[in-house]
Amino acid sequence: MASYVMAIDQGTTGTTVLVLDKRLGLRARVNQEFRQIFPKPGWVEHDLDDIWGSTIATVQRALREAGLTGRDIAAIGITNQRETTAAWDRISGRALHHAIVWQDRRTTDVCAFLKAEGHEPRVREKTGLVIDPYFSATKMRWLLDNVRGLRERADSGAAAFGTIDSYLVWRLTNGATHVTDVSNASRTLLMDLRTRAWDRELLDLFGVPRNVLPEIVPSSHVYGVTRNVKVLPDGIPVAGMAGDQQAALFGQACFQPGEAKCTYGTGAFLLQNVGKEPVLSSRGLLTTVAWDVAGEVTYALEGSSFIAGAAVQWLRDGLGLFKKTPDVEVLAKQVKDTGDLVFVPALAGLGAPHWRPEARGVIRGIDRGVTAAHLARATLEGIAFLIYDLAESMRAEAGKAYPVFKVDGGASQNDLLMQFQADLLDVPVERPRMIDTTALGAAFLAGLATGFWKDREEIRKAWKVGKRFDPKMKPVEREGHLAKWRKAVQSA
Numbered sequence: 103m104a105s106y107v108m109a110i111d112q113g114t115t116g117t118t119v120l121v122l123d124k125r126l127g128l129r130a131r132v133n134q135e136f137r138q139i140f141p142k143p144g145w146v147e148h149d150l151d152d153i154w155g156s157t158i159a160t161v162q163r164a165l166r167e168a169g170l171t172g173r174d175i176a177a178i179g180i181t182n183q184r185e186t187t188a189a190w191d192r193i194s195g196r197a198l199h200h201a202i203v204w205q206d207r208r209t210t211d212v213c214a215f216l217k218a219e220g221h222e223p224r225v226r227e228k229t230g231l232v233i234d235p236y237f238s239a240t241k242m243r244w245l246l247d248n249v250r251g252l253r254e255r256a257d258s259g260a261a262a263f264g265t266i267d268s269y270l271v272w273r274l275t276n277g278a279t280h281v282t283d284v285s286n287a288s289r290t291l292l293m294d295l296r297t298r299a300w301d302r303e304l305l306d307l308f309g310v311p312r313n314v315l316p317e318i319v320p321s322s323h324v325y326g327v328t329r330n331v332k333v334l335p336d337g338i339p340v341a342g343m344a345g346d347q348q349a350a351l352f353g354q355a356c357f358q359p360g361e362a363k364c365t366y367g368t369g370a371f372l373l374q375n376v377g378k379e380p381v382l383s384s385r386g387l388l389t390t391v392a393w394d395v396a397g398e399v400t401y402a403l404e405g406s407s408f409i410a411g412a413a414v415q416w417l418r419d420g421l422g423l424f425k426k427t428p429d430v431e432v433l434a435k436q437v438k439d440t441g442d443l444v445f446v447p448a449l450a451g452l453g454a455p456h457w458r459p460e461a462r463g464v465i466r467g468i469d470r471g472v473t474a475a476h477l478a479r480a481t482l483e484g485i486a487f488l489i490y491d492l493a494e495s496m497r498a499e500a501g502k503a504y505p506v507f508k509v510d511g512g513a514s515q516n517d518l519l520m521q522f523q524a525d526l527l528d529v530p531v532e533r534p535r536m537i538d539t540t541a542l543g544a545a546f547l548a549g550l551a552t553g554f555w556k557d558r559e560e561i562r563k564a565w566k567v568g569k570r571f572d573p574k575m576k577p578v579e580r581e582g583h584l585a586k587w588r589k590a591v592q593s594a
Contacts, residue, residue, distance in 0.1 A: 104176035107549045108164070109541040110157060112182045112266050113346065114203065117153070119160040120541045121168045121175075124554065126564050129168035131538065132160045139200060144207040147200035150188055153266065154273055162333040172334040178274065179342035179548030181349035181540050182266040184289045187241040189252065189314075190269065192262045195277060199249045201266070202241040209240035221307060228304060230288070230295050230380055230389025238265060239291035239308040246309065256314045263314040265290070267343045274340050275326035282316040283323075283343035284399070288391040293318065295380045295389060298399065321348075321393040322547040342547025346540045347371045348392050350510060351402060353543030354534065355565040357558050360502035363539070364489055366513035370410040372492050373402045376500045385495045386454045395550060395558075403496050405454040407488045411513040413447035413481050423474050431518050434479035442467035444590040445480040447488065452594060455495035461594040467586070482516065486523040487587045493527060507531045510539040517569070525575035526583070535568040 106129060111118040116135035122128060136156045139147040165171060185204035190197050202208070213233045216222070222233045231237055242263055246253045255261040262272065268282045287293040287300075292310060294301040298318060305312055319325060321344045328338040344352060347365065351373045354363040359377035364370055373392070380389045380401045392402040414430050417423045424433055444466045451459035465477070497503060507529050514520060514533050524531040536542055549555040555564070575583075 104174055106168070106170060106174050107177050107179065107545045107554055108161070108175045109179045109181070109545040109548070110161070110270065111346070111538070111541040111544065112153060112157065112180065112270060114183045114186075114205070117156040117160050118538070118541060119164040120538060120545065121164050121170065122542075122545050124564070126536060126542070126566070128536065129170065130164040132164040132167060134160050142208075146203040146206045148186065148203055149200055150190065150197040150269060153201070153269070157270065158331070158333055165333070172338060175334075175338050176554050177339045177341040177548040177552040178328070179544030179546070180267050180270050180340070181344055181346050181544035182270070182286070184265065184286055184345035184347070185236055185238045185241075186266050187238045187245070187263065188266065188269050189245050189249070189261055189263050190272075191255075192260055192277070195273065198252055198255070198261060199245055202244065204236055206241065207235045209235040209244050212240050212243065216307070225291060225304070225307070227382070228294050228301060229291050230382060231291055232388070233291070237289060237291045239304070239310060242310045243308050256311050259313050261314055262316070263310075264316045267345075268316045271325050271340055271343070274328050274331055276329035276331075278329060279326035279340075280316045281319045281325050283321045284318055284391045284394045285321055285344045285348040287318045289345060295391065295401070298391065298394070320395065320397075322395040322551040324551055339548070339552050341551035342544055342549070344393055344543060344547060347373055347404065348390065348402065349541075349543030349547070350539040351375065351392055351543070352546055353539035353541070354508040354510065355558075355562045356508060357562065360500070360505060361508070362493070362496070362504050363508040363510065365539075366410045366485075366509060366511040368410065368412045368415075370407040370485075370489055370511070371404065372406070372489065372496060373404050374496050374500055374502075374504075376401050376403055376502070381500055383499050385499060386457050387496060387499060393547070395547070403500055405492045405496055407492055408450040408453045409447045409488065410485050412449060413485055414513070416449060417478060417481055423478060428515070430478050430482065431516050433475050434482055434518055436475035437473070437479055440476050440480040440483060441471065442469070442586070443472055443476050443480045444586050445477065445484040446590045446594040447481060447484040448594045452591075454492055456491070456591070458594070464590055464594045466590040466593060479518070482519045483522055485513070486519060486526055489523060490526040504529045509533050510537045517571075520571045521574070524571040524573045525580065528573045528580065530573065531571040532567045533569045535566040537568075
């Protein structure tokens with residue numbers, strides 16, 4: 103009997119595969135990086151053959167590491183870098199151009215023109231997004247306008263477009279299935295948030311023909327079965343999909359409105375479950391579909407801080423204060439507080455809720471007593487302050503308080519940072535036992551669709567807290583910290 107679920111986490115720099123049992127026992131975890139292609143300044147591309155090759159290699163190695171065969175896999179779930187856009191031939195599967203990565207800025211002028219024409223309010227109302235090169239629609243437009251013969255192929259039905267989830271399902275099913283899940287579709291600028299269907303007005307605005315696009319399907323659903331995949335037997339259900347940040351929200355078991363998770367990486371992504379109706383933001387947050395499971399659609403608010411772990415990397419690489427990233431906590435613990443030192447780590451401007459791209463980092467309150475340890479501690483606190491501002495804005499938009507604040511990502515391993523975050527937010531912070539929550543969410547979605555897990559309650563019971571950080575700071579102390587932070591932010 104098949105007793106394991108496989109999750110394929112296809113990320114920006116590499117592909118990770120996990121093999122899990124029903125109790126979330128990790129049988130294997132394998133990662134492989136692939137090429138990053140930079141044809142021009144501001145352009146970022148991926149070769150679809152590289153992506154597929156890394157997927158095949160990691161699946162094969164994961165089965166070997168787990169001591170299993172493909173017959174032991176009950177279902178496959180997929181999570182992916184979200185807005186990255188691909189085009190391929192429907193018959194041969196050959197890529198018609200490199201995929202254009204979410205980081206790519208080549209369509210900046212197109213976006214500026216559409217904004218100048220006054221289209222953004224309507225686009226935001228329909229999609230919950232802003233007009234920006236980040237999203238998929240203008241990438242599709244660029245491919246159609248600039249790849250020789252592609253528009254003719256598109257008009258004739260010979261070309262298929264999609265985000266990376268679509269491409270992987272297409273390859274895993276040997277071309278039998280061309281779909282995208284609703285969470286990924288909500289990142290394209292082409293889907294209406296409320297109808298959850300491709301919108302004719304948006305398709306016309308961005309110049310994308312409907313017939314190149316995949317069918318929009320639920321996030322937990324059997325899309326097809328493996329066929330002619332050299333490292334897997336035929337017949338394994340491909341049964342769950344979600345964009346990486348939505349998958350992490352599901353992987354953190356944030357199933358109730360008000361529950362939120364923050365992924366601390368180079369930057370930080372904060373998503374809050376807002377329930378069955380979309381909440382449009384007046385503070386620059388994005389509205390997105392979190393998932394569609396068993397006919398129940400859940401929406402989320404999303405915001406990002408441009409800098410999180412990157413601030414620690416600057417201390418390490420730019421200033422040379424320590425050699426290894428975890429050493430920042432050791433250094434910061436050498437002092438009991440920062441004194442009057444406040445660091446606003448606006449090293450790439452300030453995102454939501456400030457939206458000040460011109461802002462730059464500020465260190466305020468320096469005196470002769472300041473040491474490297476004070477700066478290390480102020481850096482960790484600065485990251486937490488940025489997340490506090492984002493979280494408070496999100497709480498105000500959603501009208502729901504956090505019962506608990508769940509965290510994941512590399513920087514969440516820093517206990518000093520997590521305790522200060524709990525103190526600022528005045529809610530418990532929980533770090534899960536398994537921090538690969540993106541892949542875990544994909545596994546959960548696939549397992550629900552195939553009966554591997556009975557329901558979300560069973561998943562909630564399987565999800566385990568690794569460490570909990572309860573708030574300890576007194577209100578007067580918290581307000582003192584926040585007052586100093588607000589003054590510093592005004593100087594950034």
